[in-house]
Amino acid sequence: MLVFAHRGASSHAPENTLLAMEKALEQQADGIEMDVQQIGNELVIFHDRILSRNSNGTGLVKEHNLKALQALDLGEGQSIPTLWQVLNLVNGQCLLNLEIKDVTDVSLVICNIERAVSELAFNYTDFFISSFDHHFLAKFKALAPHIRIAALTASKPLKYAEFAEQLGAYSVNVDMCCLDENFVQDAKQRGLKIMVYTVDEAKELLKLKEWQVDGVFSNSPANALLVLRG
Ligand code: G3P
Ligand code: MG
Numbered sequence: 001m002l003v004f005a006h007r008g009a010s011s012h013a014p015e016n017t018l019l020a021m022e023k024a025l026e027q028q029a030d031g032i033e034m035d036v037q038q039i040g041n042e043l044v045i046f047h048d049r050i051l052s053r054n055s056n057g058t059g060l061v062k063e064h065n066l067k068a069l070q071a072l073d074l075g076e077g078q079s080i081p082t083l084w085q086v087l088n089l090v091n092g093q094c095l096l097n098l099e100i101k102d103v104t105d106v107s108l109v110i111c112n113i114e115r116a117v118s119e120l121a122f123n124y125t126d127f128f129i130s131s132f133d134h135h136f137l138a139k140f141k142a143l144a145p146h147i148r149i150a151a152l153t154a155s156k157p158l159k160y161a162e163f164a165e166q167l168g169a170y171s172v173n174v175d176m177c178c179l180d181e182n183f184v185q186d187a188k189q190r191g192l193k194i195m196v197y198t199v200d201e202a203k204e205l206l207k208l209k210e211w212q213v214d215g216v217f218s219n220s221p222a223n224a225l226l227v228l229r230g
Pocket of ligand 2: 007033034035099
C-alpha cells in the first residue's frame with residue numbers, strides 16, 4: 001500500500017510548503033499529495049480558497065497576485081511555493097499527486113509535467129492528477145491521455161466507482177468517511193486502484209491494508225509507514 005504525504009508531511013511542517021515536502025522526502029513517503037491553484041499564468045500550492053487559516057493574509061487567494069501571495073508568512077519561515085519550485089525540490093525522488101483545486105488552464109498543468117519529465121528526473125508515471133472537479137479531469141484526460149488521473153469523491157455513490165471508470169481514471173480516491181469494503185471491491189472489479197484520505201489512525205490504516213487498498217494519504221507518513229511496514 002502506497003503512503004502519500006498529505007499536503008506534504010503536514011503534521012511536521014506547515015502544510016503544502018517546501019519544508020513539508022522536504023520532511024516527506026526525509027520520512028521516505030512513497031509519494032506527496034499537494035493542492036494546486038492557478039494565479040494568472042502560474043500554478044501555486046495552497047489548499048484553501050481563503051488565506052486566513054494558515055497564513056498571515058486575509059481574503060481570497062484569487063484576489064492576490066503571485067508576488068503578494070509569495071510574500072505571505074505560512075510559519076516556520078515558509079511561503080507559498082509554486083508547483084515548479086516543488087518539482088525542482090522533489091526532482092523525481094517520489095510519486096506526486098497533484099490535486100487540482102482551482103485551475104482553469106488545463107495546459108498549464110500539462111506544461112509543468114512535460115517540463116519536469118524533460119528537464120528533471122521524473123517519468124510520466126510519477127504523476128497522478130486528482131480532482132473533485134470531474135469536468136477538469138475529463139478535459140485533462142482528453143489532452144494528456146498518457147498521464148494518470150484520479151477521481152476524488154467525498155461521497156458513496158449508488159454505483160460506487162462507476163464515475164471513475166467512466167472518466168478512464170487510474171484510481172478512485174475516496175474520503176475515509178465514505179469508504180466501506182463494498183466500495184473497495186467495486187473499484188477492484190472495475191480494474192481501478194483505490195486510494196483513501198486522510199488516514200492517520202493505526203486501526204484504520206491496518207483495516208485498509210486488510211482490504212487491500214492501494215494507497216493512503218497521511219499527514220504523518222513516518223507514522224503510517226511504521227504502522228504498515230513495521
Ligand atoms: O487528495 C486527497 C485529499 O487531499 C482531498 O481533500 O481537502 O484534503 O484536499 P483535501
Ligand atoms: Mg488535497
